[in-house]
Amino acid sequence: MQKKGWFCFSIVMLNPSQSVLALEAETLFRMPSLKLGIAKSAGTIDVSSKGQFDDVAFSSSTSFTPVVTLIQSPFYFSDDSRWGYHTELNAAYFKLDYDDDNGQGFRDGEFEGYSVSFTPVLFYQWSDKTLCRECKSWRFELGAGINYLNADGDLIAISGDKTAFENSGFGVNAHLGAVMNYKQWELGLRFAVPTRVDGNDVEVRHALSTLSFGYRF
Template sequence: MKKKGCVCLGAALFMLVPVAGAVADESLFRMPSLKLGVVKFSGNIEASRDGQFSDVPFSSSMAVSPLVTLIQDPVYFSDTSRWGYHTEISGGYFNLDYDDDDHRGFVDGELKGFSVALTPVLFYQWGDRELCHSCKSWRVEAGAGVNYLYADGELNRRNDPKLSFDSSGFGFNAHLGAVANYKQWEIGLRLVVPTKVDDDDVSIEHSLSSVSLGYRF
């Protein structure tokens, strides 16, 4: 996992290079737009606790969760370039169930919580550069940044006391994605690199890819 952390850190620093080069003509403090939407997660979160359980998977349920994102207006590297970047702050809620096919001896369990991520995103885009009532565009993107994750969970064994645990902390996050915009609607698919958060004796490894639908204001 240390290697994954180094990879994510290196990617984050790489993403900041074009940002630093653009400071002269575009402020980093651009006013963001607001995106409200819903997201469906796919994948799992693995939880470990010293002396009690290790790498226990919690899988995403069929439910969708609310998503709130602040997205800065994009900056393109030239007037004709399709390459650009933006920065976003995104917060979402998750509620997952214990993967009872894991054969760890647990009867059931639940893991819920939220995460907030600050992510610089490098993209290549086709179509209109701006959002409007007749605009459409699509892009591929790569993002790397830092996220805060809070998770509250429990595991149940047959005839044994319930195991409760919680964890919070910071970790690196990275993703590859594809996004399409039609008017002010946005649909996105993101494949997430695992993020690990260690909090005292509890460790959470977050690896949830997502499909999201949102509306930009």
């Protein structure tokens, strides 16, 4: 029921004609542009595997990871409005290390994979509404959508025994963000709401927030 509720909310945000105003098809299904970037995550992912371990924490590594985004140009609810929306399709790679402070009898481990998310985003924006050679803008945004995770990992016990696990599945994702655009460049800070993914007897819960830097073509 929770996933169904988030899916319905995403459809409403993607198609505000049902609740705000009538939009033409070319507005709803306008072609997206490509954004390439890198991101640094902060926070932890908790992983549980039935019969093996519970709530083992993995922390984000110090490296930056690539992010590829298909993003629609923003649509504003009126000519004078600063409120608008767009949709994003993000694909990102991540790699995390075992949290040594967890104290569950492991000495090392890692968790890595990729995630793909579809996120309708509602925003309020200041300054220029478009991207150009001299344009700049700032906005706050609220996004909620669907996330697919495919990852695997391993844990090494103090005794040296190695436990491998993997997880793939769907969950919901949501974030609150602040984004600055200058020309075609973007700097964004997004605080993620915890996401939960169940699959293959492995449960993954995370609340990774990200600082990203990208270029939009």
